[in-house]
Amino acid sequence: MLIEIEDKIVTTELFERKFVCDLNACKGACCVEGDGGAPLTFDEVSIIEKNYEAISKHMRPEGIANVTEKGVYYVDEEDHPATTLVNGQECSFVYFDESGITKCAIEKAYLEKEIDFKKPISCHLYPIRVKQFNEITALNYEEWHICKPACACGEKLDVPVFRFLKEPIIRAFGEAFYQELEIIEKEL
Numbered sequence: 001m002l003i004e005i006e007d008k009i010v011t012t013e014l015f016e017r018k019f020v021c022d023l024n025a026c027k028g029a030c031c032v033e034g035d036g037g038a039p040l041t042f043d044e045v046s047i048i049e050k051n052y053e054a055i056s057k058h059m060r061p062e063g064i065a066n067v068t069e070k071g072v073y074y075v076d077e078e079d080h081p082a083t084t085l086v087n088g089q090e091c092s093f094v095y096f097d098e099s100g101i102t103k104c105a106i107e108k109a110y111l112e113k114e115i116d117f118k119k120p121i122s123c124h125l126y127p128i129r130v131k132q133f134n135e136i137t138a139l140n141y142e143e144w145h146i147c148k149p150a151c152a153c154g155e156k157l158d159v160p161v162f163r164f165l166k167e168p169i170i171r172a173f174g175e176a177f178y179q180e181l182e183i184i185e186k187e188l
């Protein structure tokens with residue numbers, strides 16, 4: 001079922017499905033698997049390029065070489081920018097921590113207070129995928145087998161997708177929109 005909020009359409013799966021990332025179980029697989037790079041906006045491309053020196057300090061040599069050769073983004077089949085991929089697999093901006101968990105060099109630079117951009121909004125909002133249709137913005141839940149541990153953790157903790165993603169939803173759409181989601185949850 002879909003719910004309309006101003007110029008947005010939201011799937012009820014954001015309220016019905018449960019989700020809490022479990023990095024110890026999935027090891028950050030969403031940054032290394034899939035059929036393309038992380039979706040970007042051209043504003044985000046500019047921010048990443050402007051802050052690349054600080055970001056690159058946290059990247060792996062393979063990612064740095066890839067960005068040197070191909071740039072920070074490519075244009076995907078839908079004519080949208082996306083992060084470049086190392087060997088067609090992991091995002092150029094990943095690194096692996098001491099536990100083998102995939103992490104984001106952009107976010108690491110942010111957490112180290114070297115830049116003021118956390119990470120691409122598409123990454124921050126995942127598993128919500130945003131699609132623009134003329135004047136309507138659609139927010140959908142994307143189910144992916146690698147997120148089964150996150151779904152199990154969310155079920156155990158009883159955390160709906162939208163609540164887990166409160167910070168990025170507010171970052172992308174504002175506090176008032178998030179409050180509307182809370183009202184809808186109560187009505188459902």
